[in-house]
Amino acid sequence: MGGTMSPRDKTPPGKTTRSKAPRVSTVFLAAAAGCFMLGAGVTVADVVLRAVAGRNVPAAIETTSLLIGLGALLSIPVSYAMRTHVTARLLSEMAPGRFARPLGRFGALMQLLFAGVLCAIMAVNLWQKWASPERTPDLNLPMPPLWAVVALTFLAALVAALAGLVLEWRRHGHDG
Amino acid sequence: MGSGLMLGGVGFAAAIAMILMEVPVAVAMGLVGLGGAALVIGVQGAEAIGATTVWDSVTNYTLAMLPLFVLMGNLAAQCGLSSRLYRSMSVLIGHRRGGLALATIGASAGFGMISGSSLATTATMGRIALPEMQAAGYSRALSAGSIAAGGTLGILIPPSTVLVIYAFIAEQSIRALLLATAGPIVVAVTLYCLAIWIPIRLGVSDAPDIARAARAERRAAVKDLAPPVGVFALIMGGLYSGAFTANETAAIGAAVVLGYGVLARRLSWRGFFAASMDTALTCGALYLVLIGANLFNFFLALSGLPFALTGLFSGILGTPTLVILLMFAIYLFLGTLMDSLAMLLLTVPLFVPIAKAAGIDLVWFGVFAVMVVEMGLITPPVGMNLFVLKTTQPDIRMTELWRGVAPFVMADVIRMGIVIAFPVIVTWLPYTAF
Amino acid sequence: AREMRVSSFEPPQGFYSAKILQVWIDKVNAKLSKGNAFKLYPGSILGAPPAQADLVKAGVADVALVVPTYTPGVFPMTGVVEVPGLVKSSAQGTAVLNALQADGALKKEYADYKVIALFTTPGYRFLMTRPGLDTPAAMKGLKLRSPSSFGSTLLGLVGASGVSIPAPQVYENLERGVVSGAVWVMDAYRTFRLYEVAPYVVDTRVTASPMAILMNRNTYNALPGADRKVIDEMSGKAAATWISDVVDTTDAAIAKTFHENPKIHFVTLSDAQQTAWDTALKGASAAWVAAQTDKAGARKVLKEAEQVSAANAPK
Ligand code: NA
Numbered sequence: 003m004g005g006t007m008s009p010r011d012k013t014p015p016g017k018t019t020r021s022k023a024p025r026v027s028t029v030f031l032a033a034a035a036g037c038f039m040l041g042a043g044v045t046v047a048d049v050v051l052r053a054v055a056g057r058n059v060p061a062a063i064e065t066t067s068l069l070i071g072l073g074a075l076l077s078i079p080v081s082y083a084m085r086t087h088v089t090a091r092l093l094s095e096m097a098p099g100r101f102a103r104p105l106g107r108f109g110a111l112m113q114l115l116f117a118g119v120l121c122a123i124m125a126v127n128l129w130q131k132w133a134s135p136e137r138t139p140d141l142n143l144p145m146p147p148l149w150a151v152v153a154l155t156f157l158a159a160l161v162a163a164l165a166g167l168v169l170e171w172r173r174h175g176h177d178g
Numbered sequence: 179m180g181s182g183l184m185l186g187g188v189g190f191a192a193a194i195a196m197i198l199m200e201v202p203v204a205v206a207m208g209l210v211g212l213g214g215a216a217l218v219i220g221v222q223g224a225e226a227i228g229a230t231t232v233w234d235s236v237t238n239y240t241l242a243m244l245p246l247f248v249l250m251g252n253l254a255a256q257c258g259l260s261s262r263l264y265r266s267m268s269v270l271i272g273h274r275r276g277g278l279a280l281a282t283i284g285a286s287a288g289f290g291m292i293s294g295s296s297l298a299t300t301a302t303m304g305r306i307a308l309p310e311m312q313a314a315g316y317s318r319a320l321s322a323g324s325i326a327a328g329g330t331l332g333i334l335i336p337p338s339t340v341l342v343i344y345a346f347i348a349e350q351s352i353r354a355l356l357l358a359t360a361g362p363i364v365v366a367v368t369l370y371c372l373a374i375w376i377p378i379r380l381g382v383s384d385a386p387d388i389a390r391a392a393r394a395e396r397r398a399a400v401k402d403l404a405p406p407v408g409v410f411a412l413i414m415g416g417l418y419s420g421a422f423t424a425n426e427t428a429a430i431g432a433a434v435v436l437g438y439g440v441l442a443r444r445l446s447w448r449g450f451f452a453a454s455m456d457t458a459l460t461c462g463a464l465y466l467v468l469i470g471a472n473l474f475n476f477f478l479a480l481s482g483l484p485f486a487l488t489g490l491f492s493g494i495l496g497t498p499t500l501v502i503l504l505m506f507a508i509y510l511f512l513g514t515l516m517d518s519l520a521m522l523l524l525t526v527p528l529f530v531p532i533a534k535a536a537g538i539d540l541v542w543f544g545v546f547a548v549m550v551v552e553m554g555l556i557t558p559p560v561g562m563n564l565f566v567l568k569t570t571q572p573d574i575r576m577t578e579l580w581r582g583v584a585p586f587v588m589a590d591v592i593r594m595g596i597v598i599a600f601p602v603i604v605t606w607l608p609y610t611a612f
Numbered sequence: 613a614r615e616m617r618v619s620s621f622e623p624p625q626g627f628y629s630a631k632i633l634q635v636w637i638d639k640v641n642a643k644l645s646k647g648n649a650f651k652l653y654p655g656s657i658l659g660a661p662p663a664q665a666d667l668v669k670a671g672v673a674d675v676a677l678v679v680p681t682y683t684p685g686v687f688p689m690t691g692v693v694e695v696p697g698l699v700k701s702s703a704q705g706t707a708v709l710n711a712l713q714a715d716g717a718l719k720k721e722y723a724d725y726k727v728i729a730l731f732t733t734p735g736y737r738f739l740m741t742r743p744g745l746d747t748p749a750a751m752k753g754l755k756l757r758s759p760s761s762f763g764s765t766l767l768g769l770v771g772a773s774g775v776s777i778p779a780p781q782v783y784e785n786l787e788r789g790v791v792s793g794a795v796w797v798m799d800a801y802r803t804f805r806l807y808e809v810a811p812y813v814v815d816t817r818v819t820a821s822p823m824a825i826l827m828n829r830n831t832y833n834a835l836p837g838a839d840r841k842v843i844d845e846m847s848g849k850a851a852a853t854w855i856s857d858v859v860d861t862t863d864a865a866i867a868k869t870f871h872e873n874p875k876i877h878f879v880t881l882s883d884a885q886q887t888a889w890d891t892a893l894k895g896a897s898a899a900w901v902a903a904q905t906d907k908a909g910a911r912k913v914l915k916e917a918e919q920v921s922a923a924n925a926p927k
């Protein structure tokens with residue numbers, strides 16, 4: 003998940019330059035957006051069907067929640083790779099020459115640590131509950147494969163955080 | 179208990195220190211949350227918390243509307259709905275100094291009528307208003323400040339998820355609570371307008387001076403208002419006629435805007451793709467912050483810090499004003515780091531019995547709690563509305579955001595003073611009119 | 613010496629938090645050795661309702677109120693009390709679960725826990741937004757808030773469809789007509805103020821939900837013998853019976869106040885209506901068995917449950 007795009011590039015307000023995102027990220031983002039659209043579609047279908055035919059889409063709420071959750075998960079690795087996190091850049095805004103570089107690297111390291119911890123937690127969770135008979139209440143989907151999806155996206159997030167760290171290290175002192 | 183309390187305080191300080199050292203907010207709160215939880219309940223417990231928190235955060239049905247509102251805002255921007263809205267307003271009221279900032283407060287209040295969440299209101303208005311205000315020559319501090327502050331109206335104006343949750347915890351009538359917000363909403367909007375207008379008058383805030391447009395241009399502007407106002411009216415009509423729930427509004431809103439874009443031929447494939455990608459990119463950062471905040475809130479609950487704070491009230495129950503002021507102080511303290519919903523869930527069960535014992539009206543208290551919790555959304559260092567704005571526009575500076583919201587925070591403090599001094603502003607409508 | 617966390621997904625003023633868990637905590641704490649004490653963490657502070665069982669297992673909570681049907685598949689046999697006709701009152705359902713527990717039929721599903729108490733809600737009523745919805749025939753095409761996965765199966769048998777809605781959002785969904793009613797208990801009717809939007813209460817009692825108070829095994833084992841004994845005395849069948857007493861008494865009291873409220877309309881089923889419901893739901897027990905992985909075990913459990921239920925029918 004490499005790339006040269008920095009979230010701190012000057013972007014004209016509101017205009018999208020983010021489609022310049024590297025290819026792997028684009029795939030993740032497109033998949034995430036697809037999930038959001040499907041989630042919205044299920045809800046809209048439910049409302050329309052209810053208004054027109056007095057019926058409902060079975061398990062609409064659970065389907066919407068799961069689809070949007072999957073979209074959120076898929077967008078998280080991109081957020082790591084491109085370092086689009088919310089950060090309070092107080093010190094580096096006041097004295098960019100002194101602070102931007104060391105703090106940027108420290109932040110990237112901490113981000114890697116967090117990604118590692120979450121990935122480990124998801125892996126352990128999956129390992130412990132692999133044989134669990136638990137299912138989702140409405141769709142009756144088995145939970146272990148769903149936990150596996152979560153663990154996989156956090157593995158991707160770990161790789162992405164590593165890429166983010168490499169990018170941060172290579173970056174020169176100036177802060178945009 | 180004592181050591182847990184100590185741990186809560188240390189964790190609080192550690193998170194703030196990491197945030198000041200420019201560790202991403204989600205990472206700082208998440209690491210402190212998990213580490214602190216491991217100290218209180220062991221590594222295995224922290225693991226369980228991590229796993230359940232991630233799952234609950236991403237599959238939460240109420241949060242599910244956030245990406246959809248962001249999508250709606252992005253689509254509206256790509257269809258040119260938002261630029262039309264702001265260009266028209268610029269023509270109609272732009273010649274008044276700060277006119278667009280005032281319009282943003284008004285538009286946020288309007289959006290608050292279809293959204294039950296402050297984060298969603300801020301995310302959407304950030305997409306719609308921020309670029310347009312800057313294009314019109316407004317400073318980033320003033321534009322961002324008015325959007326972040328306007329966003330807090332999202333939970334004060336019905337529908338409001340936070341108020342509904344308060345109603346359940348405190349066992350108060352939802353109808354009475356909703357009616358009770360009317361007075362404070364008027365006060366809030368008025369004070370926000372003053373918070374825009376006074377700094378401009380004093381010359382400490384930048385707003386462009388625009389000449390009044392010609393009559394023909396104004397007439398065209400009114401006509402141009404029709405599409406955005408029509409789309410909004412359609413969504414609001416559906417919500418208030420009961421065709422769909424507040425939770426479904428976001429999906430319907432995105433669909434209506436998409437439908438407008440396609441039918442009016444204002445949305446290209448390229449624009450649709452850009453809106454989708456932008457939505458996903460914003461949501462990645464947003465969900466990480468939510469996960470981090472939830473982990474931190476979990477740790478804070480385990481540490482016993484909020485429980486211990488309630489011990490402070492035992493001696494002053496006879497003086498309701500003191501009780502209220504102390505709660506106000508505690509909310510401001512917790513609000514520096516906590517998310518609004520978590521704060522409400524944690525404190526309301528503790529504070530409601532205290533308020534009851536001190537003879538404070540619980541409908542009034544609900545509105546009070548929602549207002550102070552909502553203040554936490556724009557107070558540094560962790561103000562979720564500020565973060566949402568920063569995810570929608572990463573190049574905005576934190577210092578600009580803080581400078582921008584300062585007058586609005588002052589307006590909020592004054593509003594709290596007014597509502598405490600004249601509780602009738604809250605209680606008149608629910609108790610007298612119904 | 614340590615403080616043990618008791619988790620409740622309900623707010624502190626909620627029925628199970630205030631009337632069951634807090635009372636249990638106070639009674640036990642009075643007898644525990646110095647320094648050991650339980651403390652209530654209400655309002656889902658420690659996690660969402662479906663996560664409660666996991667939280668106890670992992671030691672995040674030492675004790676928790678668990679609704680077994682929130683995690684389908686994890687406590688399969690406990691779900692037998694959802695089968696229509698088995699549970700009209702909490703006392704009846706609690707007798708069923710404790711008999712099954714005594715026979716070892718539930719041993720596997722609670723192997724990871726120290727069971728403090730197994731009990732059930734009273735039979736569920738239909739809380740409706742419109743009048744006249746009191747027969748199975750009237751259910752056709754309706755959308756109702758369902759308590760669980762099997763609850764939706766039941767509604768399907770009478771031609772209605774079950775919609776799962778998180779508890780705090782039921783009010784709004786009733787108000788907006790997303791659902792025409794909710795299948796739920798009186799204490800939720802009061803807590804969530806559903807009477808403001810669903811003033812018709814139909815006393816069907818066709819199903820009920822199992823409930824459990826579970827304790828972390830390691831926490832229990834690490835306690836000194838005297839403290840374990842205190843907890844043993846306050847758990848098992850005796851504790852469950854006490855709880856079901858409180859549950860039934862409160863349910864009756866709430867029902868009575870709503871009975872006396874002229875704005876709330878109670879419908880008690882006539883014999884003919886009761887027969888109609890029984891007939892309509894005849895296939896339910898077979899459907900329950902069919903949904904289980906261990907069908908032979910499920911049949912056995914169902915048979916025993918039917919016997920115990922018949923022996924404990926409320927007068
Ligand atoms: Na609102």
Ligand code: NA
Pocket residue numbers: 513514515516553554555556557558559560561562
């Ligand atoms: Na804050």
